[in-house]
Amino acid sequence: MCGIVGYIGKQDAQEILMSGLRRLEYRGYDSAGIALLCEEGNPEVKVIKREGALSEGLEAALEKGSFSQSGIGIGHTRWATHGAPSDRNAHPHTDCHQQIAVVHNGIIENYSELQADLEQLGHCIQTEVDSEVIPHLIEHFKNEDHDILSAVRETVRRLQGAYALAIVDHSSNSSLIGVRQDSPLVVGIGDGENYLASDVAALLPYTRDVIILENGDLAHLTVDDVVIYDEDGVVIERSITHVDWDAEMAEKGGYPHFMLKEIEEQPASWEATLQGRIKNGDIHLPEITFTRADLETVEQIYLVGCGTSFHAGLAAMPMFENLLRMPVRTEIASEFRYRDPVLGPEVLTVFISQSGETADTLACLELAAKHGAQTVAITNVVGSSLSRKADHVIYTRAGPEISVASTKTYTAQLLVLQLLACHLTRLSGLLAGHEMSEDVRALLKEMPHLPQKMRDLLQDHAPIKEMARYVAGWQDAFFIGRGLDYAAAMEGQLKLKEISYIHAEAYPAGELKHGTLALVEPGIPVLAVSTQAHLRSKMSSNIEEVRARGGWIGLVTDLKEGRLIDMAQSVIFVPPTAPSLAPLLVAGVLQLLAYYAAVLRGCPVDMPRNLAKSVTVE
Ligand code: F6R
Numbered sequence: 001m002c003g004i005v006g007y008i009g010k011q012d013a014q015e016i017l018m019s020g021l022r023r024l025e026y027r028g029y030d031s032a033g034i035a036l037l038c039e040e041g042n043p044e045v046k047v048i049k050r051e052g053a054l055s056e057g058l059e060a061a062l063e064k065g066s067f068s069q070s071g072i073g074i075g076h077t078r079w080a081t082h083g084a085p086s087d088r089n090a091h092p093h094t095d096c097h098q099q100i101a102v103v104h105n106g107i108i109e110n111y112s113e114l115q116a117d118l119e120q121l122g123h124c125i126q127t128e129v130d131s132e133v134i135p136h137l138i139e140h141f142k143n144e145d146h147d148i149l150s151a152v153r154e155t156v157r158r159l160q161g162a163y164a165l166a167i168v169d170h171s172s173n174s175s176l177i178g179v180r181q182d183s184p185l186v187v188g189i190g191d192g193e194n195y196l197a198s199d200v201a202a203l204l205p206y207t208r209d210v211i212i213l214e215n216g217d218l219a220h221l222t223v224d225d226v227v228i229y230d231e232d233g234v235v236i237e238r239s240i241t242h243v244d245w246d247a248e249m250a251e252k253g254g255y256p257h258f259m260l261k262e263i264e265e266q267p268a269s270w271e272a273t274l275q276g277r278i279k280n281g282d283i284h285l286p287e288i289t290f291t292r293a294d295l296e297t298v299e300q301i302y303l304v305g306c307g308t309s310f311h312a313g314l315a316a317m318p319m320f321e322n323l324l325r326m327p328v329r330t331e332i333a334s335e336f337r338y339r340d341p342v343l344g345p346e347v348l349t350v351f352i353s354q355s356g357e358t359a360d361t362l363a364c365l366e367l368a369a370k371h372g373a374q375t376v377a378i379t380n381v382v383g384s385s386l387s388r389k390a391d392h393v394i395y396t397r398a399g400p401e402i403s404v405a406s407t408k409t410y411t412a413q414l415l416v417l418q419l420l421a422c423h424l425t426r427l428s429g430l431l432a433g434h435e436m437s438e439d440v441r442a443l444l445k446e447m448p449h450l451p452q453k454m455r456d457l458l459q460d461h462a463p464i465k466e467m468a469r470y471v472a473g474w475q476d477a478f479f480i481g482r483g484l485d486y487a488a489a490m491e492g493q494l495k496l497k498e499i500s501y502i503h504a505e506a507y508p509a510g511e512l513k514h515g516t517l518a519l520v521e522p523g524i525p526v527l528a529v530s531t532q533a534h535l536r537s538k539m540s541s542n543i544e545e546v547r548a549r550g551g552w553i554g555l556v557t558d559l560k561e562g563r564l565i566d567m568a569q570s571v572i573f574v575p576p577t578a579p580s581l582a583p584l585l586v587a588g589v590l591q592l593l594a595y596y597a598a599v600l601r602g603c604p605v606d607m608p609r610n611l612a613k614s615v616t617v618e
Pocket of ligand 1: 306307310353354358361404406615
């Protein structure tokens, strides 16, 4: 995710901002920049920003330039969500006269409306980035005789979405402003100097005393003072917290591994994925710009990906099929590309890739495009090769994932696929003059509740850790499920094998008796997933078959009581939800199961042997 640093004091702001940005590099970014208020004779805010790593872009640019020393500035590492990574799209962004500079973490949902209004007023927007409207709005309110604090307040009243902002203004050059709404921001308290940061990691060499801002807070920092205001401009008290993390703990937000941090980030990541996409019970995916003719031609859908991304397709496929009532297939990219599949304008192809750079998935997209199929990319990385080559792109907005094993990006992909299934159903319904179907209505109603359900589920790791303790003692494990539970089991087994090195296999539960049952010996862990009510009795019979051979049953279910529960040696409960959304919650359990098994076995969780985060070779 993007990172923010701000400084006001007597030291060299440039040096402190760069040191802070280096400490935020672990969060992942594609460009970076700083803005300095130079005291002597500079008519404007000095902004330097570059695409690429700090060591390649920004540092070199700063070495070449000669800037008079400044004690006030803001810095940013950007991880693109709107507009590809480039020098121009990097933060800070400024107003028309380069008097106000702003760095922003988050997403401004109503930026296109705001941009249209500002352009009408004569403002010149220079980038493709949602954040740029902010300095122009501040400029607008300053032109209407608001002082800087009131101009910022008026500006944030007009913003919809999530934001943490750091702002400098040339005309009030002895202060620094921070604002927070649904995106973290802290104030660092120093002696004769103060700081802003999106993450305490940036501040550790300078201060461990921080004020954690709450939603709606506006912090006004001067060299000697910090004043916090609420939304109405009333001064409020916020206590100072002393942080005693070391630098490594801070990078991981206090978690021992990035994987655990990323599992825990899922509720917030889902909120970002859903943000602005479900409004008043209806769905908005402006990224998908099918014409009536495009949509009416579609007769078949392929969902294509590798590894975990393929599993996201597997878990979404039944929803596409059920809602759209047309053939839908999920394909492994490395197989699909060499199979001469049936492709043409009547086929909609959806390519799923966290990195957007996986060689096999890219080759499939090229193949589909060559045959005239319509292409949609679902990826986490703005400006990635996949996003540049597809007809339509939907970003998952999960934030950068550092651990090699995909966790939050998998569930974000699945959520986006589910949104896409609803969107296509809604569009074809509209074309046929139909009301929104009850099925789509119910799904759109339930989706916004998922983040809280995941938060509840992730509250208590103890039973999952207990289950992992048993599994970690074995060299083999099986995962079983039916329907969507089988799709969830597939991802569960991949997570377990890749990070704990336990040999794991997932099977459709009804398929066990056709061969694999021969491997079930007394005590062997069999992880059974059962969230699909219509398959419950069938699943019970399959579990009985395992029990009869002495298998150890670890059950993941939304059922609170019943025969199924009595059959299991260990049970993890997931909150009830719509059956087609259950794999999202089951993922949380199976990710933690793999995580704790790997920790217990002493494996290098974040960097499993032989694996890479981005697979750009065949
Ligand atoms: C497993 C994992 C891999 C990736 C696969 C595809 O945890 O991360 O299986 O899912 O290499 O990568 P992307 O999604 O970048 O195309």
